[in-house]
Amino acid sequence: MKSTLSLILISLFLFVGIAHSQDEQAFFIKDIYENSLEKGQCDTWLQFLSDSIGGRLAGSQNALDGVDYTLEQLAQISIVDTVYKQACTVPRWERGEPEVVKIKFGDNERTLKALALGNTIGTGPQGLEAEIIEVFGLDTLKQLGRKNLEGKIVFFNRPMNPKRINTGYAYGEAVDQRVHGASRASKYGAKAVLVRSVTTQNDDLPHTGVQTYQADITPIPSLAISTNDANFLSAQLKAQKVSAFIRNTSKMLGDVISYNVIAEIKGNVNPDEIILVGGHLDSWDVGGGAHDDGAGCVHSMQVIKTLSDLNYKPNRTLRCVLFMNEENGLGGGLAYAKESNRKGEFHLAALESDSGGFTPRGFTCTGEADVLPKYLANLQGFDVFLDPYDLYLKPGGGGADINPLKSQKGLLLGFKPDGQRYFDFHHTTADVFENVNVRELRLGAAAITSLIYLIDQYGL
């Protein structure tokens, strides 16, 4: 009965006292939904970002094109007071030529579907060849030791746990192999690393993503292979020795300047209380960065657009922030928080959408331990507005780009759309506009706009 019956009871009590005011907010939220569903522009923006510009790896020209495009689009929204870009430092890494991973087993060969992981070095133009050792986690390396790993290609093959309902949680459990696999394997003298793609699907899509080198190790190449290929390789390894030829020409080119995009609407009553809504403009280079995180950017832009369409005059200062470089170092998020702290700003609330453009399920929230209980208590009053839209609000993460704002002691919120299909597309060539459902995307924007509106109306 998920709060519906208790909601009816609560509503009866509340309506005696403040029915009139609540009606106003409830009707405005209905307007937000109808405007978003009927006149949403978020899908038009997303199609341009994903299909016309394409993957927007931080440091690339595409990322700069994304900055210019969103800056120009935000400037056209009449409610917006100022639009500007904020410089930040980001790494420039290049994938290089198409990757080759060819395994040899007995008299057979098979070419695997592979993508170099972010920040990896290349193999050199000649490539490298070695025997493959399969492991199912970082800890296994210590047991195997240098005698088993030296000169080998380590194949990390622990799957995402299909039994987890929360795919984000399952991703978190599985992703350590991708991020740290190369560094750990290098310590034992491995020549390269292959990593099972982090997805619940068994398919032919390799998933890229960030990997980092520890300062004290010798960097070695690190590539993801598709889950179907990982399963095939694993089966071969049970029967016989398998070696692989790997070739990639990826390289790190050093730091460059890129930009966050910021649009601001000054508050009429409490201009010093900032409410931020944002996503990250950068993506991986493959695909179009549609769900990750073009969706979050256009959600945030749509919040401003819808409020503008509805002639809303915010009490507090609203900021739409499109962060640069979430995927590969958080350059934009860190630069934004640093500048905000320098100015002595206070973000009453910051909401990030970085979980895709799927049907909205709710929001998670977090903050400093000394202020969070007060916020949680106050948020209960929003139940009556969010329940009719089947949106939850519960403790949980905010978002990578907004986490650096935590010390300002505001509320950090994460938008949570349904997560079952997210890792079907995440960091792949399939993360394109075609795989986004327009109604789901627009509903996400409506849900976020509603919460931003409630915070602006009631404070926290």
Next chain:
Amino acid sequence: MKSTLSLILISLFLFVGIAHSQDEQAFFIKDIYENSLEKGQCDTWLQFLSDSIGGRLAGSQNALDGVDYTLEQLAQISIVDTVYKQACTVPRWERGEPEVVKIKFGDNERTLKALALGNTIGTGPQGLEAEIIEVFGLDTLKQLGRKNLEGKIVFFNRPMNPKRINTGYAYGEAVDQRVHGASRASKYGAKAVLVRSVTTQNDDLPHTGVQTYQADITPIPSLAISTNDANFLSAQLKAQKVSAFIRNTSKMLGDVISYNVIAEIKGNVNPDEIILVGGHLDSWDVGGGAHDDGAGCVHSMQVIKTLSDLNYKPNRTLRCVLFMNEENGLGGGLAYAKESNRKGEFHLAALESDSGGFTPRGFTCTGEADVLPKYLANLQGFDVFLDPYDLYLKPGGGGADINPLKSQKGLLLGFKPDGQRYFDFHHTTADVFENVNVRELRLGAAAITSLIYLIDQYGL
């Protein structure tokens, strides 16, 4: 905060008294989810129904093949005591040769993507040609009258309201044109009817579905056209006269016998209280009837399979019922209720899944006015189990096939998956297994199994 904070408070109180028992149920539900996600067979069954058998129009051989296949699969589940088929009378309608709808405007022609609607007559082998009159609802016909409509093709073009969040509701608002358009237009002498497909998408897929002829009218052909074609046609009609040539060879062949499929597990404690879970095995002839309603059938089969895998011994009698002919007359649902009433049975609860194989959102419930309040009050106790899975339980519809059981004064429940994408596929050639997400399908089965288990454990 959607009941999460209040849930914590409720839980604290409850846990003092009955923590031990609740733990047992909560752990069992976790087992249900894990088993469904890891070992679910529902997708294998659905792939066979949708791809190997295909569309299962009541009265067709495919529908009978579906009966045989599901009967055989259910018989293999060890927990099942009896499996049988139950005869029912269904109409046999045939679509005939591929439909032709060609519009002529000025010197131009365009062929529209069309599908004959269920039960329509044909145009005859020569087809028919007439001028098109566009209307936006049944009521407009009276205003236009016989002088404007006689000898014309009436084009019903009222779209589904995109502003509705609940797509099922929007469908209900728009579908009268499809169901009653031909009968109403015929009263004013129209020669045929074209109907805008009932979907929120603008695309090239025509959507079929049931249409019925009133007893007192002259039947006329009735066909759906795609929304893109409807928009194109509408634009032409604003500029000039448009005529159409229509040809279809559909025909009604009269009544035949088909079957419901029933699997039963006798209850150990209260065998006379029946808990039914079901979907409908028939579908339209185009596509594979994957979301509508192969998904509901395999959900229901998976309920039994999961409980069997977990060695569960039900207190009450569980029945998995796959109904025949929901789409075109409810022959199966009516036959089932008639036989059940004849035997003096009592269905404590009946749950239908007929809204697709998408991510579960919750359940709606209904019943006779004199018993429903008691059920609703008792259902509140399930909050604590369903909230962790973000599942609501609220008043609303049960399902077409189970509604005839209402007079037994049990609880009727409808499974509600996310509905945003349902009408992208509904009654089209795109309603195939490829458009079902396996994790979403399995989660639906897990959600339903959990509720069936709770009702079996606690009663109502």
